[in-house]
Amino acid sequence: MMNNDMMSVSTLQPVAGTIGDIASSINAHLANAYTAAGADKTLVIFDSYNDEPSAKDHERRRRAGVGATEYKLTLNTPLPGREAVMKSTSNKTQLLRLLCTYDLITDKILLVNHMDRIVKHEEADITLISYMLEAARAGAPTLRILSDDTVVFILLVYWAWKANVQSAVQMEKWDGTILDINASIRTLGDKCQGLLGMHTGCDAVSYPCGKGKASALKLLQGNTGIEFFLALYGQKKAKSVNNAHYQVYSRRKKPPELKKPPPTDVNVMLHILRAHLQVSEPPAEARDITTFGWEVAK
Known part of the structure; x- marks a missing residue:
């Protein structure tokens, strides 16, 4: 099972509490998903925030606008507003580092940051696909990606089709709905080739x-x-x-x-x-x- 954890942060952030409470919420959510899926291994993959300018960095700055407040975050820091965290690259970077030091319930859940990746890309959505293909090549019978993002669905269908992935590939949404990627490929057939061309939601x-x-x-x-x-x-x-x-x-x-x-x-x-x-x-x-x-x- 694979998960884009910035979406976890965005979805599970409680109304009040501390940064440690976010970590606890994500920990519990991952443990429940891991148990429900019967997963042998779970990878939690983070976006990357590089020091060098890039097209993605420019888009993040555009979304953030002006006046984003930077905080010094620890596990005991009272929670800033959700937008205060999500609009600041510095705040998100600090938060991800804290999450990567948090003790998870099981050692079968692995946190993947920029230094650990097999593909050094800023977008966790792209890295998810790289790990899916790597796991499929290694013979994993079932691959489940936890995401609500249309981008991830489009990429999963296209790359599972293009790479002729034989594993069962699934995408689980936050409401528990399971999307069968293999069934989508069978329905679309060769039309999968055009999916990326029609997908208009790319930052770069x-x-x-x-x-x-x-x-x-x-x-x-x-x-x-x-x-x-x-x-x-x-x-x-x-x-x-x-x-x-x-x-x-x-x-x-x-x-x-x-x-x-x-x-x-x-x-x-x-x-x-x-x-x-x-x-x-x-x-x-x-x-x-x-x-x-x-x-x-x-």
Whole structure:
């Protein structure tokens, strides 16, 4: 069984108490899940917070906004508000270090931080998939991932299909619902190949503004490539994305926000190339973005 523990922190944080109370809540939850699943081993995988700038770091800062308060956290520290912890990289880093020093109920539950990982990626969602594939190659009969995140479901279906995983792969949501990844693969068949292309919730790749996963999945079943983008904007009869951009813009009484119309032909191709590069193989460790033309403001 595998678990993204920042989701545990977000979901299980009590209203009052101390940091130690969070650790106790997570400990009890993991022990219950471990027992219920009859797991031989449970991996608890954390997000990584690197010192070097990266695309993910930029997205975290954007989400946090300004004015996040940094705390000095110990197991006895009274709980700050949930948002105070989740919006500050420093607070989250301290919290994860404290959780990794906490004595768990069983030695069958392993805490995996950045230094322990087989893949040095910032996103626990990506690392979960790497461990799933590694466990499948080692012959694990059943793999269960504890997550509520659509990203994880999409990645599980795609990679279990692409790697022809023979293990039983399951995703357990926080309400106890079990999603059968193998059954999803059998239902979708070769359409699994298009899942990552339609998934629009990535922090490091551009996305069509206002176009969500549900509408994209429905359209994907009958459209591919450029046709998919045209259908996404209700422009199936358009001859190109440029033409669709013009049609959407010209039919508005007031000029729409620049992010609302379809992208141009050139930008669609760049988006597709970026997305394919991102998902062509499990991502390697984040690199120094300043070596690729970016400038970091001090």
